[in-house]
Amino acid sequence: MRSSPPGKSSDSRSASISTRISKATSPRVPGLSSPSALRRSVGPHSHLNNDARSDDDQHRTTLPPNPRMVVIQMKVRPRNIRNKLEAGERAYGFAVQLPSPDLVEIAGALGYDYAWIDAEHGSLGLSEIRELIRGADAAGMDSIVRVADHEPSFIQRVLDLGATGIMVPHVRTVDEAKAIAASVRYSPLGIRGACPSVRSVGHITTDWTEDYTRADADVLVFGLIEDIEGLVSVEAIARDGGLDGLVYGPFDLGMALGLDGDVSHPQLRAHHDRVAEACKAAGIEYVAASLEWEFGALNESGARIVTVAGDRGVVFSALSRALAEVRMAGTPATASHG
Template sequence: MAQMLKARMRAGENLVGCFIMLPSPALVEMAGYAGFDFVILDTEHGAATSETLEHQLRAADASGISALVRTSSMNPGEILRVLDAGATGIVVPHVRTPADAEAIASAAHYPPYGCRGIATTSRAGRHGFISVAEHLSRAHDSTIVLPQIEDADALPYVSAIAGTAGVDGIFIGPADLSISLGHPGNHSDPQVLAAIEKAAQEACAAGSIVSTFASSSNEANAFFRRGIKMVMFSTTSLFTATLRDTVSGLLK
């Protein structure tokens, strides 16, 4: 499964994911059964604990969907813990420089590609039921690293960040970027749109994969047509929109 997502990214497939802030394994299963390609479990703003996260990763395995985790920071210990828990990859917020990108890639990959430490009995190593050699080979083939570009001061470095060894793509965060560019919450401000487009083009030119949020199928398809290969929907936004529409349609 994990291998499959990285291989599919490398094959240039269009991929669609669910971004999940709620610490619910059932929501992960729903995304899997609905046919999404991946979930991103958010521990930056979401309420997950190490234990709820592990249950969500189990739900991903059970429902056949790949699960990445958004960490709350670039801390190598945090990156290690979510990968040991069985995440297919990491999304790391507020990466600003090529040195940041190198540091997170190193934390995510085992030697000789990085400096991740091994626990042979971690969940990622099937609690010791696979050999160390198999664990290392699986990790090498499957681990995905996506730095988030969401700050104005990261924009000059997009090509270098995207092209860093051990980095598989970039994830553009429109909400933080809109704040950083002085247009809080206005993702469709021309300056924000232009910055997103430029970052996407530069990352694609560096041979990298670009991911970001869409708010509708039409917007997702427009991204796919422009070469943005990984598009995700916020499950909280989908759910709140449905709740709002349902209540507003009632005769009361």
Template sequence: MQSDENRFKTWMQTKGATPPLGSWIMSASPLIAEAMGYAGYDWLLVDMEHSPIDLAQTTSILQALSGTPSEVVLRVPWNDPVMVKRVMDAGARSIMFPFIQSVDEARAAIAATRYPPQGTRGVAAMHRASRFGTAPDYLARANDQVAVILQLETPEAVALLPEIAALDGVDAVFVGPGDLSGSMGLLGQINHADVQTALRDAAQAARRAGIACGIVGADPAKVRSYIEMGFSYVAIASDLALLMGAAKTAAASVRGQAAPQASGSAY
């Protein structure tokens, strides 16, 4: 199992000079996830929203990553307290919620991650998170180790950033560039000047609000540009995107063709 300290939560609180670097796990393969855990990333996000990863696979992936240096974030498919309860019992403790659109939705997400009286998380004694009942004082300590990350993916949600950041229990926000571009009428046009301006404004709004703000980019150059904008934690592509990029480049090289352009329009 990972250490008792949730390093991702600590990083979000300290907001150091070097943004923690992550990537997405979408392949549904515990073996690939474990390999990614040794690839030099500070954190890895297990994505249940935009991948075929189900609860049983999530548990296997969490087990595979538990012995690696990477800290784990789990993105649930929706702001659903039942799913949150199940993934937390499986061992997830840094939870990302997609498509938060209001302060009330943000409050509901926070409550789903906390045991009473701070929240509404259902209580069980026997599960992987408690080390099957052997972790000392798990119920008393669990709330303190939870990290909540809320995704803001429309201009309306980004406008609420100061109010959402002020809620007790929010550790970080995350701007989804793909959905933001779509909600702006610029679907897939992440590099459009208006989208880039909106992303920069969000990063700066988060800085003023004193909360960590993250983002994902398709390639190293894009991720570096996001760091320059002021994002405080970043991710590059996903296990599948990195695999496909290397696979396509290798095939093109053997055939004497130019390396294909990185796709990654979803980012």
């Protein structure tokens, strides 16, 4: 899977990340100069012998027990998709349009690897997105947010909330893809705004070098090919756009082609194959959406990231089936009134 930003080779980017990781130093908690100072100030006996300690040391005793570990636990999140791909396995996801963290947690309990949070068509604002990401974190799932457009400021806010990555609709050109790839990484690799006090770093950073280096290395960015212009340029977008993968959007493309939403039309299947082949040739991921006919061709398409189902469809299907089964069981006998 390629994740190099525009203008950077994967080798040079890896070297840059490795260099910055090596520069990551000891825990940086305000007022503490070293791990030993941290242990002295917040250890189990820190309340003893205050008269023998400096004013600065006594001030440090007001810190909560091991604050850095609390922050680290808050910002260490699943890395399911990358881990599965590195192990040669598929990652399976669940699409979410409804603002229900409970559904996300249920999906995680059933073994899904990621939540695809749909902020383009779903009824979700930033507060709802945050709670769905939090639900994914709690369930041990990655969170991929499909944003509504290419706006870098909104992409930044979603990533600051702790999303694993983003999915961007209507990618039509190489330049658009490059701009999207730049929006998810910090300078000098991209243009993402930096802030040391956001949820993605545990609400307050204790080692900014480590935090932004990890974020640049782990973030995932996918683009949707769902327009005629994007289809025409798909090989170049896959090869030169700097994205981690592409998703095929047959519904919008079908509307543009005058097929009225018939996602199983042979023409749309042929275009699907073109997108998948472009990903293979470029060495990036093809991400399969929740289309039944596509599931039968996962090996052919090379899809290793598969969105299996969505909340609306699952709820609709389950409720319809349950009602039909009860109706088929017959009408209860009329109660006798003596």
